[in-house]
Amino acid sequence: xxxDLPETATDVxxxxxxxxxxxxxxxxxxxDADECWPQEIWQELIDGGWATPxxxxxxxxxxxxxxxxxxxxxxxxxxxxxxxxxxxxPAFGAxxxxxxxxxxxxxALLSGPAAGELETCLALNGEESGSDVFDGHxxxxxxxxxxxxxxxxxxxxxxxxxxxxxxxxxTAPVTKVxxxxxxxxxxxxxxEEAVAAGTLSxxxxxxxxxxxxxxxxxxxxELRVPATNVIGAVGNGSAVLSDILNSQRIISAAGAAGxxxxxxxxxxxxxxxxxxxxxxxxxxxGIARPLARIKAQTELVRLMTYKAAWMWxxxxxxxSEAGIANLSAADTAWQATDxxxxxxxxxxxARRTTAARLHRDAQAGRTIPGTEELSLPHxxxxxxxxxxxxxxxxxxxxxx
Numbered sequence: 001x002x003x004d005l006p007e008t009a010t011d012v013x014x015x016x017x018x019x020x021x022x023x024x025x026x027x028x029x030x031x032d033a034d035e036c037w038p039q040e041i042w043q044e045l046i047d048g049g050w051a052t053p054x055x056x057x058x059x060x061x062x063x064x065x066x067x068x069x070x071x072x073x074x075x076x077x078x079x080x081x082x083x084x085x086x087x088x089x090p091a092f093g094a095x096x097x098x099x100x101x102x103x104x105x106x107x108a109l110l111s112g113p114a115a116g117e118l119e120t121c122l123a124l125n126g127e128e129s130g131s132d133v134f135d136g137h138x139x140x141x142x143x144x145x146x147x148x149x150x151x152x153x154x155x156x157x158x159x160x161x162x163x164x165x166x167x168x169x170x171t172a173p174v175t176k177v178x179x180x181x182x183x184x185x186x187x188x189x190x191x192e193e194a195v196a197a198g199t200l201s202x203x204x205x206x207x208x209x210x211x212x213x214x215x216x217x218x219x220x221x222e223l224r225v226p227a228t229n230v231i232g233a234v235g236n237g238s239a240v241l242s243d244i245l246n247s248q249r250i251i252s253a254a255g256a257a258g259x260x261x262x263x264x265x266x267x268x269x270x271x272x273x274x275x276x277x278x279x280x281x282x283x284x285x286g287i288a289r290p291l292a293r294i295k296a297q298t299e300l301v302r303l304m305t306y307k308a309a310w311m312w313x314x315x316x317x318x319x320s321e322a323g324i325a326n327l328s329a330a331d332t333a334w335q336a337t338d339x340x341x342x343x344x345x346x347x348x349x350a351r352r353t354t355a356a357r358l359h360r361d362a363q364a365g366r367t368i369p370g371t372e373e374l375s376l377p378h379x380x381x382x383x384x385x386x387x388x389x390x391x392x393x394x395x396x397x398x399x400x
């Protein structure tokens with residue numbers, strides 16, 4: 001058993017840290033306060049080849065490298081917001097097409113993300129059903145050689161700047177009696193073309209945090225999608241979605257681990273500088289020991305995250321591992337940012353501070369890409385054999 005990261009991953013980590021440290025937390029504070037995409041650092045990552053798998057003109061190799069990149073970017077100043085840069089186009093777009101796309105889709109799309117010519121987003125959550133994509137509020141019906149999509153999705157991050165959308169939708173009405181999940185299809189939507197045609201529109205959502213990337217509610221009105229834009233196979237979208245969501249959980253966990261590292265560094269620096277009555281507060285057991293405990297938790301989270309990413313790259317079932325990593329990482333990041341916030345006292349309550357931003361953003365990790373109330377029953381069912389008779393469809397609904 002080898003716990004050393006491969007050279008590809010350490011190269012990515014070192015390269016991302018070198019770029020990220022030049023910007024620092026204050027850059028991300030400004031982007032968050034101004035609600036703008038961190039274009040400058042994103043362009044540097046693209047120019048350096050740090051955004052997509054090496055096979056498709058990038059510098060990384062797979063999900064492990066993307067997770068390491070998200071963690072490094074978060075730790076260098078981005079916090080959990082850094083994970084979004086590695087979710088939207090590298091994971092949702094490049095990894096999905098690389099694993100499930102047709103040769104034509106790969107040839108047409110996979111050079112774009114590395115070159116910065118196109119970006120992608122994921123449309124999963126229903127307007128009223130959350131992660132349960134089988135509820136039927138969005139439907140793609142066949143029309144000759146095309147699909148016609150109607151309905152809507154919400155909390156779609158990045159749609160206003162992306163060229164393509166990965167859409168998970170039903171392809172049969174809810175009233176049709178078929179096995180749950182066997183009618184799910186994943187489609188590739190040309191957002192630019194659909195907006196121009198008036199068949200796709202969106203409304204931004206005012207958010208508490210993670211304001212470096214806008215989120216919107218999206219509406220489909222008789223949106224025509226060629227059948228050649230199916231990712232995977234018609235009716236077999238559950239397999240595609242499982243890979244997408246597990247990669248999302250893993251990268252989110254990596255970003256949370258990096259955010260915890262950043263929060264601990266910020267808290268420790270402050271604790272060693274703050275010296276009321278002539279004694280630095282970091283020397284007090286009531287402060288040092290909680291920080292040490294969170295450090296221990298962060299290291300454990302890191303190991304599980306790397307393990308889940310390695311399993312994903314080797315095509316092994318990793319739903320439980322990804323869920324455990326994401327659950328533990330989100331909780332650890334929340335504890336780290338909360339303690340950091342408390343140590344800064346009233347100063348942390350100012351909106352444009354790093355402490356306030358990290359604390360706000362950490363809350364999102366406890367609900368996205370799945371709440372504790374979804375993750376814990378799945379772990380209980382699949383790792384402990386404790387099936388929940390009240391939620392028989394939980395696992396397929398959230399694609400663990």
